[in-house]
Amino acid sequence: MELFRKATLMLRPRHVLGGSAKAVGIALGFILFALAWSGLSRNYAAEGKAVLFPSPQAVWAVAMDYMGVGPKTAVKVLEARASAPSPAAADFAEDAVRAEAREDLKILGLDLKVSFRRVCIAFLLAALVGVPLGLFIGAYHWFESILQPVTEFIRYVPVPALVPLLIVVFGIDEAPKLMLIFIGTVFQIILMTSDEVRRVPMDLVHLCYTLGGKSSEVVFKVMLPAALPGIFDALRLSNGWAWTWLIVAELVAANEGMGYRIVRFQRYLDTDKLFFYLIILGLIGLLLDLLFRLLNRSLFRWAATDKR
Amino acid sequence: MSLEISQITKTYTTRRGSTEALLPTTFTVDPGEFVSLVGPSGCGKSTTLYMVAGIEAISSGSIRLNGQEITRPGRDRGMVFQGYSLMPWLNVEENVKFSHQLAANIKQEGTMSQVLSHYAYADRLIEIVGLADFRKSLPRELSGGMKQRVAIARALANRPQILLMDEPFGALDAQMREEMQELMLLLSIHERTTVLFVTHDVEEALYLSSRVLVYSPRPGRIIEELVVPFDRDRLLDIKLTPEFVQLKRRLLHLLHGSSSQDRASILMRLQDPANYSPINR
Ligand SMILES: Nc1ncnc2c1ncn2[C@@H]1O[C@H](COP(=O)(O)OP(=O)(O)OP(=O)(O)O)[C@@H](O)[C@H]1O
Ligand SMILES: [Mg+2]
Numbered sequence: 001m002e003l004f005r006k007a008t009l010m011l012r013p014r015h016v017l018g019g020s021a022k023a024v025g026i027a028l029g030f031i032l033f034a035l036a037w038s039g040l041s042r043n044y045a046a047e048g049k050a051v052l053f054p055s056p057q058a059v060w061a062v063a064m065d066y067m068g069v070g071p072k073t074a075v076k077v078l079e080a081r082a083s084a085p086s087p088a089a090a091d092f093a094e095d096a097v098r099a100e101a102r103e104d105l106k107i108l109g110l111d112l113k114v115s116f117r118r119v120c121i122a123f124l125l126a127a128l129v130g131v132p133l134g135l136f137i138g139a140y141h142w143f144e145s146i147l148q149p150v151t152e153f154i155r156y157v158p159v160p161a162l163v164p165l166l167i168v169v170f171g172i173d174e175a176p177k178l179m180l181i182f183i184g185t186v187f188q189i190i191l192m193t194s195d196e197v198r199r200v201p202m203d204l205v206h207l208c209y210t211l212g213g214k215s216s217e218v219v220f221k222v223m224l225p226a227a228l229p230g231i232f233d234a235l236r237l238s239n240g241w242a243w244t245w246l247i248v249a250e251l252v253a254a255n256e257g258m259g260y261r262i263v264r265f266q267r268y269l270d271t272d273k274l275f276f277y278l279i280i281l282g283l284i285g286l287l288l289d290l291l292f293r294l295l296n297r298s299l300f301r302w303a304a305t306d307k308r
Numbered sequence: 309m310s311l312e313i314s315q316i317t318k319t320y321t322t323r324r325g326s327t328e329a330l331l332p333t334t335f336t337v338d339p340g341e342f343v344s345l346v347g348p349s350g351c352g353k354s355t356t357l358y359m360v361a362g363i364e365a366i367s368s369g370s371i372r373l374n375g376q377e378i379t380r381p382g383r384d385r386g387m388v389f390q391g392y393s394l395m396p397w398l399n400v401e402e403n404v405k406f407s408h409q410l411a412a413n414i415k416q417e418g419t420m421s422q423v424l425s426h427y428a429y430a431d432r433l434i435e436i437v438g439l440a441d442f443r444k445s446l447p448r449e450l451s452g453g454m455k456q457r458v459a460i461a462r463a464l465a466n467r468p469q470i471l472l473m474d475e476p477f478g479a480l481d482a483q484m485r486e487e488m489q490e491l492m493l494l495l496s497i498h499e500r501t502t503v504l505f506v507t508h509d510v511e512e513a514l515y516l517s518s519r520v521l522v523y524s525p526r527p528g529r530i531i532e533e534l535v536v537p538f539d540r541d542r543l544l545d546i547k548l549t550p551e552f553v554q555l556k557r558r559l560l561h562l563l564h565g566s567s568s569q570d571r572a573s574i575l576m577r578l579q580d581p582a583n584y585s586p587i588n589r
Contacts, residue, residue, distance in 0.1 A: 201391070201393065203389045203391055203393035204393055204395065206361070206363050206381065206387065206389075207387060207389070207393050208406075208410075209362075209363070209380070209381035209382075210361055210362075210363075210381045210382070210383070210385060210386060210387040210463075210468075210472075211383060211386075211406060211407040211410060211413075211462075211463075211466050212382065212383030212407060212410050212412035212413050212466065213410050213412070214410070214411060214412065217410055217411065221409070221410070222395070225395070225397050226395070226396070226397070228397075300397070301446070302396050302397045302446045302447070302448060303396065303397070304448075
């Protein structure tokens with residue numbers, strides 16, 4: 001009865017969970033996710049189409065193979081050794097198999113490096129352009145009247161629709177991919193930054209003036225620092241978008257990168273590897289999100305909100 | 309050296325039409341005076357103060373400080389708002405010294421010794437308002453009263469010619485409010501600060517001020533000027549003396565001349581069978 005009362009208490013809106021209860025919740029979420037996934041894959045397997053939708057275990061095995069300790073590698077090593085005429089030849093054959101397995105890992109590393117570089121360059125550029133523009137839009141009404149409506153308009157042009165144009169204009173090198181990510185994020189950053197700046201209390205602005213502040217000081221010594229935690233959070237959100245646009249760009253035209261590899265896997269029906277890449281993309285997003293949050297919390301201790 | 313307000317009016321124009329907030333209003337504040345504006349809610353007290361601060365434009369009339377027309381905010385008029393309006397990212401000391409890093413002040417301070425004396429003055433103010441132990445605390449770690457002490461110290465650290473305060477203690481509990489009133493009174497005496505103070509707490513106005521101006525309901529105008537007859541250096545106990553209570557009653561009557569009418573109309577509405585509500589029955 002007591003337990004029941006506690007449980008119902010926990011279910012109320014805004015009720016803050018303790019550490020262990022939260023951990024149970026998180027675990028439950030992932031377990032349900034895995035169950036749904038394996039249920040689906042079993043359906044496919046029953047129809048003999050396991051290759052179309054691999055099970056969690058199959059993807060786990062692929063992940064292990066990438067590390068060189070998976071079942072496929074082990075089987076290949078055994079086969080290679082068995083068909084070798086001498087112990088020395090067996091060692092040689094095993095090395096060859098293991099090198100082949102390492103090749104996959106190397107490709108993954110390359111894909112990650114290329115994709116990270118694209119996102120980093122384009123996203124940094126977008127932040128460098130978007131944050132100052134957003135700051136000025138939020139601070140100056142005359143600037144807002146010039147830029148805001150145009151920005152809103154462009155933001156609502158679906159970014160993938162720009163791909164053909166970008167390819168025509170920039171060719172198929174790095175430029176169109178960077179531009180797609182840049183365009184896809186810069187307008188979001190501008191608008192979210194300007195919103196944050198507009199939210200700075202008017203009292204603080206007035207106060208700066210009555211202390212003798214100039215306009216530029218109001219903008220850079222009051223509005224910017226006051227809005228910075230919010231701007232940082234806007235960057236966290238648009239970083240997520242940057243990865244989305246990266247994949248869009250790489251699906252269309254690329255010779256390496258996470259998105260390109262996913263298309264390759266599709267073509268050769270390597271769906272287990274495809275799933276593995278998807279999971280890596282999800283993990284990257286999760287990690288970057290966490291990183292942004294931690295940075296935000298440690299940089300802007302003054303803005304931390306209490307949960308209660 | 310004084311603040312001269314002559315025939316200022318304010319009309320707010322919004323999409324739904326225009327609101328007359330202030331009828332022609334004239335008064336002066338002499339150096340060292342502590343003048344309070346009291347009046348019912350919405351009568352234009354804050355509007356008056358904001359126009360003096362240069363934050364709100366005046367519709368007509370003129371405001372002069374030392375003969376100079378006021379058109380925009382300036383460091384000669386310090387401001388303390390009802391909301392604490394501290395920079396949340398700066399600690400107590402940085403908040404108090406915020407004005408020191410503004411170009412206008414750096415230019416005016418000139419020599420190194422002047423700069424240092426400004427810093428020393430700010431440090432002294434932090435001690436005077438009783439926050440010496442909280443120099444490094446962030447605003448979110450302070451109580452409402454402490455935040456308002458910081459705001460006062462910050463305004464004074466800039467050495468304004470007049471301090472403008474808009475219901476600075478309005479959000480504090482009764483006890484903290486009295487503590488702050490005492491601090492403010494002694495500060496204004498010892499630092500010879502000129503203060504224009506907005507409140508709707510009649511007792512607060514009487515206790516702090518050398519002069520009280522009473523506004524009519526909106527559209528506001530001054531209906532009474534009261535020179536407070538007590539010695540400036542007064543104790544909190546003065547609030548209990550018959551003279552004080554009598555003055556307080558007079559001001560309250562001016563403010564709530566219609567309060568017996570209000571009571572009657574509320575009772576009428578309560579007892580009207582058309583408004584009968586079955587709650588608690
Ligand atoms: N920005 C504005 N736009 C339109 N009307 C306004 C604006 N600010 C104030 N008013 C109107 O002007 C009148 C005076 O407002 P003001 O804030 O000066 O009152 P107040 O005396 O300070 O009242 P309170 O004691 O409630 O603070 C009010 O009736 C209000 O509705
Ligand atoms: Mg007001």
